[in-house]
Amino acid sequence: MANRTVQFKIYRYDPDKDSAPYLQDISVELDASDRKLLDALVKIKAKDDSLSIRRSCREGVCGSDAMNINGKNGLACLTDIDSLKQPIVLRPLPGLPVIRDLIVDMTQFFKQYHSIKPYVINNDPPPERERLQSPEEREELNGLYECILCASCSTSCPSFWWNPDKFVGPAGLLAAYRFIADTRDQATSERLDNLEDPYRLFRCHTIMNCVDVCPKHLNPTQAIGKIKDMMVRRAV
Amino acid sequence: MNVAKRSFDAVIVGAGGAGLRAAIQLSEAGLKTAVLSKVFPTRSHTVAAQGGVSASLGNSEPDHWHWHMYDTVKGSDWLGDQDAIEFMCRQAPDVVVELEHYGMPFDRLDSGKIYQRPFGGHMSNFGDKPVRRACAAADRTGHAMLHALYQRNVRANTQFFVEWMALDLLRAADGRVLGVIAMEMETSEITVFQAKATLFATGGAGRIFASSTNAFINTGDGLGMAARAGIPLEDMEFWQFHPTGVAGAGVLITEGVRGEGGILRNSSGERFMERYAPNAKDLASRDVVSRAMVTEINEGRGCGPNKDHVLLDITHLDPAVIMSRLPGIREISIQFANVDPIKAPIPVVPTCHYQMGGIPTNYRGEVVVDNKPVAGFYAAGECACASVHGANRLGTNSLLDLLVFGKSSGEHMVEFIRSEPNALPDIPEAEIDRSLVRVNRLDTQKNGANVHETRAAMQRTMQNHCGVFRFKNMLEQGAAKILEIEQQVQQVEIKDKSKVWNTARLEALEVENLIEVAKATMISANARTESRGAHVRDDAPDTPQHPDGRDDENWLKHTLWYRDGNRLDYKPVTLTPLTVETIALKKRAY
Numbered sequence: 001m002a003n004r005t006v007q008f009k010i011y012r013y014d015p016d017k018d019s020a021p022y023l024q025d026i027s028v029e030l031d032a033s034d035r036k037l038l039d040a041l042v043k044i045k046a047k048d049d050s051l052s053i054r055r056s057c058r059e060g061v062c063g064s065d066a067m068n069i070n071g072k073n074g075l076a077c078l079t080d081i082d083s084l085k086q087p088i089v090l091r092p093l094p095g096l097p098v099i100r101d102l103i104v105d106m107t108q109f110f111k112q113y114h115s116i117k118p119y120v121i122n123n124d125p126p127p128e129r130e131r132l133q134s135p136e137e138r139e140e141l142n143g144l145y146e147c148i149l150c151a152s153c154s155t156s157c158p159s160f161w162w163n164p165d166k167f168v169g170p171a172g173l174l175a176a177y178r179f180i181a182d183t184r185d186q187a188t189s190e191r192l193d194n195l196e197d198p199y200r201l202f203r204c205h206t207i208m209n210c211v212d213v214c215p216k217h218l219n220p221t222q223a224i225g226k227i228k229d230m231m232v233r234r235a236v
Numbered sequence: 237m238n239v240a241k242r243s244f245d246a247v248i249v250g251a252g253g254a255g256l257r258a259a260i261q262l263s264e265a266g267l268k269t270a271v272l273s274k275v276f277p278t279r280s281h282t283v284a285a286q287g288g289v290s291a292s293l294g295n296s297e298p299d300h301w302h303w304h305m306y307d308t309v310k311g312s313d314w315l316g317d318q319d320a321i322e323f324m325c326r327q328a329p330d331v332v333v334e335l336e337h338y339g340m341p342f343d344r345l346d347s348g349k350i351y352q353r354p355f356g357g358h359m360s361n362f363g364d365k366p367v368r369r370a371c372a373a374a375d376r377t378g379h380a381m382l383h384a385l386y387q388r389n390v391r392a393n394t395q396f397f398v399e400w401m402a403l404d405l406l407r408a409a410d411g412r413v414l415g416v417i418a419m420e421m422e423t424s425e426i427t428v429f430q431a432k433a434t435l436f437a438t439g440g441a442g443r444i445f446a447s448s449t450n451a452f453i454n455t456g457d458g459l460g461m462a463a464r465a466g467i468p469l470e471d472m473e474f475w476q477f478h479p480t481g482v483a484g485a486g487v488l489i490t491e492g493v494r495g496e497g498g499i500l501r502n503s504s505g506e507r508f509m510e511r512y513a514p515n516a517k518d519l520a521s522r523d524v525v526s527r528a529m530v531t532e533i534n535e536g537r538g539c540g541p542n543k544d545h546v547l548l549d550i551t552h553l554d555p556a557v558i559m560s561r562l563p564g565i566r567e568i569s570i571q572f573a574n575v576d577p578i579k580a581p582i583p584v585v586p587t588c589h590y591q592m593g594g595i596p597t598n599y600r601g602e603v604v605v606d607n608k609p610v611a612g613f614y615a616a617g618e619c620a621c622a623s624v625h626g627a628n629r630l631g632t633n634s635l636l637d638l639l640v641f642g643k644s645s646g647e648h649m650v651e652f653i654r655s656e657p658n659a660l661p662d663i664p665e666a667e668i669d670r671s672l673v674r675v676n677r678l679d680t681q682k683n684g685a686n687v688h689e690t691r692a693a694m695q696r697t698m699q700n701h702c703g704v705f706r707f708k709n710m711l712e713q714g715a716a717k718i719l720e721i722e723q724q725v726q727q728v729e730i731k732d733k734s735k736v737w738n739t740a741r742l743e744a745l746e747v748e749n750l751i752e753v754a755k756a757t758m759i760s761a762n763a764r765t766e767s768r769g770a771h772v773r774d775d776a777p778d779t780p781q782h783p784d785g786r787d788d789e790n791w792l793k794h795t796l797w798y799r800d801g802n803r804l805d806y807k808p809v810t811l812t813p814l815t816v817e818t819i820a821l822k823k824r825a826y
Contacts, residue, residue, distance in 0.1 A: 016734040033484060035572075046688040049740035050732035054275075056451040059487045059568060061379055062279040078571055099422055100737040110276070119387035120339030130336040132348030138341065145341045145373075145380060149278055184339065 003031050006040060007087040014050070014100050021098070023089070030081065037084070038065055038076040052101040060215055063148035066093055066155075067102050073152035073213040093155040095164065108164045109151045109171070116168060116176040116194065121187035137183045144178035144223060146216050147171060153210035153220055159203040166199035170210035170220030173201065177223035180230070192231060201227060239417070239668055240427045243660070244270045245653045247415055247431035249402045249458060252280035253378075253638035254617025254645075255437030256385035257331075258601075261646025263392035267653055270429055272400045272418055274453055274742075277386045281439055281451045282638065285378025286564060287492030288353060288370030289335075289635035291328035295349040296368050301325040302816060303360055304369065308633060309819040311357045311521045312626025313769035313786065315471065315794070317810035318818060320599040320622040324633075324640045331639040332371050340384040342373050343561075353495040353561075357521035357630040357826070366519050370632040375490050375564040381635060401742055402457060404671035405434070405465040405613075406663050413613035414663050416461070417671045421742060424735040426675070428663060432656050433612050433649040436462065436595060437642065440618040441753040442475075443746075445588035446695035449481050449488040458619040460749025462595050463756065464670075467605060467613075468796040468805065470621040471593035472753065473761035473771050476629055477704045479525040481587025483545035485572040489565055489584060491631040494518040496561055498550045500529065501581065502537040508546075513826035520826035523628040523770045526586035530704045533585075540583060547581035586704050591753075592629055592770065593760075594621035596796065601645020607807075614649055616641040623794065626809075627769020678744050684729030687744045694721050694747075694754050702761055706773040711762040718751070718758045719802075725751045756797040763804055766791040783823040792821075 005027055013021035028044050038058055045051045054064040058077045065076040068091040070084055081088075096104040122131075154160045154169035168176065176195060179185045195201040201224065210220040246262050248255045251273035262269040273280065292299040304325040309316055336342055336350060343351035352368040360367035373380035389396075399421040406414045406428065415430040441456025442448040459469055479500070480489040494500070500518055502508045512528040513520035520528075529546050532538060539547050550558060555578045558566055562577075569577045595603055595615040599622055602609035617638040624637055701714025725747055732740040767776040767785030776785035793806040811818050 014734050014736055016736045035485075045739075046686075049687065049730055049743075050734070052737045052739045056275055056279050056453045057281065057284050058452065059284065060571065061376075061564075062275070062281075062283050062451065064275060064279050100734075103737050106276070114390060117391075119391040120337075122337075126334075126337045128333075130333050130342070130350050133344050134348055135344045135346060138344045141341045145383070146376060148283075148379070149276070179339075182339065182341075 003029065005029055006081060008044070009087045009089045010051070011091040012101055013098055025087070035080060036077050037069065037079040037081050040081055041076055052103050054103055061148060063150035066150040066152045068092065068094055073156045075150060075152070075215045078215050093151055095155045095161040106151060109154055109169070112154070112168045112172040113149065113175060116172050117187070117191070118175050118179065120179060120182060120185050122184055123186060131184050133183055140181045141178060143218055144174060144181060147174055147218060148216060150215065152213045152215060156209040156213045158207060159205060163199055163203055167203035168195070168200050170204070170224065173204070173227065174218060174220040174223045177227050180227065192227070192234065195227060196231065201231070240425070242270070242427060242429055244268050244429060244431045246433045246435065246649050247272065247429045248435045248437060249416060250280070250437035250439060250617070250619070251277035251396065252437060252439050252617060253282035253382060253385060253635065254642035255435065256382070256389055257639055257642025258435050258437060258616060258646035258649070259394045260385070260388050260392055261643055262650060263389065263394040265650045267650060270395055270397055270431070272397045272402055272416070272429070274399065274401050274421070276398050277396065278383055280382060281454055282382040283379045284451065284488065285381070285635055286375045286488060286490035287355060287495065288372040288377050288632045289332060289381065289639065290355065290358060290369045290630070290632035291332040291371055291636065292325070292369060293329050293332065293350060293352065293371065295345055295347070295352050297360070299360060299367055299369055301328065303362055303367070304328065304358070305813070306362045306819055307358050308624065308630055310363065310824055311628055311630040313628055313824060314788070314792065314821050315623065315626030315768060315809060317623050318813040319810050320624050322813040322816060323599040324624050324636060327640045328636050331636070331643060335381065335384060335639065338384045338388040340373065341380050342371055353492055354519060355495050355631045356491050356519045356525065357516070358632070359516070366516060370492065370495065372492065374560070375492055375562045378635060401745065402461060403675065403745065405461045406667045407465055408661050409664060412611040414660055417668060419675070422737055424738060424741070426672070428668060430660055430663060432653045432660060433614060435601070435614040435616060435645055435649060436619050437615070437617045438619045440591040441750060442588050442591065444694065444698050444750050444754045444757065446699040447481070447486050448588040449478055449486055450588070455746035455750050456753040457746065457749045458615065459594065459756070460752040463752040463799040466800065467595060467603060467610070468798045469593060469756045470596040470794050470796055471623060471760070472756035472797055473764050473795060474592035474627050474769060475588055475757065476522055476590040476592060476770050477526045477586040478589035479522055479529055479586050480548055480584040482568065482572045483540070483583040483585045486587050487568055487572045488589065489548060489568065489582060491522070493548060493550060493562060493565055496550070496557060497553050498548055500525070501547045501549050502532045503539045503543065504537065508532050508537070516826035521628055521630060524826055526704050527772065529586055545583045545585045548584045549581040550577050551579065551581060590629055590634060591618055592621070592625040592627065594619050597622050599641070599644060600648045601641055602648060612652070614645040616645045627771060674748070675745070678730055678741055679733055681727060681729040684727040685724040687728045687730060687740065687747055690721065690724045690728055691747050691750065694718065694751060697721065698754055698757065702758060706761060706771065708773060708775045711758070711773070715758040715762045718754050722751050722755060752799060755802065759802050759804065760795045760797050764791060764795060788821055
């Protein structure tokens with residue numbers, strides 16, 4: 001990678017001054033050290049301080065800078081600029097209200113996450129030492145606990161677009177299964193009850209956009225399938 | 237000007253590990269608690285911690301809190317306060333077990349107990365040989381911990397104010413702290429949060445340096461607010477340069493890589509740490525390893541076309557171990573170094589990582605000025621200085637610090653709030669105006685400096701003048717330069733005046749906090765004419781009289797920097813632990 005000019009079309013909207021959103025053409029000079037999309041956005045912002053984005057860790061673990069990149073959700077800090085077709089089109093995550101530019105209102109997303117009671121429920125008095133768990137039991141949590149709540153998955157899911165208030169969405173359901181799968185949790189039956197309705201779980205139609213976009217390579221569809229299996233097994 | 241006011245029992249600024257741990261204590265005690273955070277809690281920088289949290293659980297070999305305490309005192313180069321260090325190391329097993337009960341997905345041993353790995357500077361039997369003390373969830377310990385702490389707060393119904401930036405600390409005429417004034421980022425609306433007890437858990441300020449493992453949000457907001465409110469900052473010359481940041485990118489590669497068997501090599505493939513630390517080798521403490529690396533590079537044994545980094549080699553490890561214990565590191569290497577560490581070594585350089593100094597506190601989390609607690613004010617985590625890390629922090633002691641002192645400050649806030657039945661005094665209008673003037677200036681400033689350029693100038697100055705090795709003339713020039721840059725900071729100008737999610741305004745306010753930290757660092761470093769821990773200068777070399785340049789006779793004391801007049805003061809190190817004997821001064825060797 002050397003010095004190069006990269007072309008962007010970026011979704012802009014400031015409700016304080018814009019009557020409607022628009023796509024702004026922006027070109028930016030990058031040098032060899034600018035490798036990730038976030039590097040380019042920081043350069044753009046150095047020239048035009050009005051571009052608003054969320055960002056923090058710049059290494060793919062905080063989940064702040066999810067956005068729609070050339071039509072696909074992902075993290076700006078983990079996306080190689082040179083892998084993208086130009087002009088690079090950046091839009092806010094789809095399906096959530098836009099506050100400004102690439103910043104969306106994530107209230108609905110977190111509401112669904114909170115609705116699955118995202119904490120270990122264990123009503124036994126805590127022992128003096130750690131609760132024991134075999135390496136195999138712990139292994140069950142791999143691929144579940146690593147979620148960074150970036151919302152790339154849920155906002156790429158048509159079922160979540162249509163029913164964000166009723167369908168928990170892939171991120172919330174992945175978290176639901178994370179607690180079901182934890183041998184320390186005693187609330188499996190309560191958790192299944194909580195998902196037993198036509199929308200909360202069963203609006204997943206295995207479109208698998210969630211799997212396709214997850215920057216942590218997690219598989220919410222598989223977790224959802226396991227919850228559905230448990231529902232079926234306890235019904236018969 | 238009329239500003240909205242809200243009233244709470246407690247207000248916590250910052251929702252990383254320390255803030256969240258304290259919030260559990262307060263919420264579960266039934267107190268009305270507000271937690272303010274610039275980011276959604278699970279986006280706080282605790283999330284990026286990788287290798288582990290230390291506790292002498294002894295799950296795979298004998299261990300003892302007293303050995304942990306010894307290692308921490310030695311790691312601190314004797315600048316840590318031994319009462320606070322004893323407190324932390326004794327509490328460690330309990331707070332880690334508690335975290336497990338909250339649902340933390342620790343890795344497990346065949347016995348079902350928490351998995352522990354070796355880490356730099358952690359030894360058995362008072363410095364004998366490396367011990368497995370770091371409790372780990374793969375190489376995502378901070379992520380697993382932060383999420384578990386947030387989840388416990390969801391259960392406890394803690395009230396969060398997400399994407400709010402605290403602007404200033406509010407104090408009564410008698411110095412008592414009455415809360416904070418803060419801005420909602422979405423709307424730019426300003427609100428006063430009045431509280432009987434206020435906790436700063438705002439994290440570090442690693443963004444004062446150009447090359448840092450720290451997140452964009454680590455801008456020392458708590459330190460800036462404290463300094464502006466007349467609170468001194470302690471030991472700010474001590475910054476940890478983590479040995480293994482990805483060369484060029486700055487992203488962290490955990491010391492746990494070396495704990496699992498990783499080896500540092502120079503351009504001839506030599507395991508050079510054997511020369512610098514014959515006993516602990518690659519697991520010597522971080523200041524020692526970072527200096528060895530820079531020495532190798534300076535002496536022409538660096539790697540790559542520019543000979544500007546060394547290599548972290550794990551190609552000899554079983555790929556299955558890498559996949560199970562270090563999966564995140566493999567991802568990071570592929571993403572940021574273009575290297576699959578199963579096949580080739582990772583290019584690494586020492587990178588600014590952690591601030592040992594901070595807001596002076598005792599082990600109860602109370603902020604202490606002039607030997608007295610400041611009524612109603614607490615600090616915990618990286619923004620605080622208890623001081624448990626002294627001149628150099630051991631790996632995994634940061635996650636322990638935020639659990640122990642988050643909990644301890646939470647407990648003492650509960651006590652303090654319950655002992656204060658009376659309504660709070662009114663907040664002096666001048667206190668509120670002080671903050672509003674600062675914010676309003678940004679709407680009217682003309683012909684001022686660009687925020688991005690001013691910040692970059694500060695970061696370059698800190699990097700060049702106050703790095704791994706420090707030089708007398710560079711420190712002097714650096715201190716002068718930082719004071720010049722401060723003039724620019726006071727006149728930074730933003731073009732964006734929108735009221736909606738104005739990140740330009742936020743970044744300008746952050747630079748005002750960063751510059752306070754930069755000044756404290758440069759001025760404290762320039763004044764300390766010895767070498768100790770992470771602070772090593774050319775005019776304080778290794779001599780028989782002062783091994784490693786450490787001068788206990790004159791410098792076994794904590795620095796206190798006051799913003800007003802850039803005044804420096806000093807206070808003694810607490811050498812007396814709570815129950816055991818003093819760990820006596822000696823030369824550090826690994």
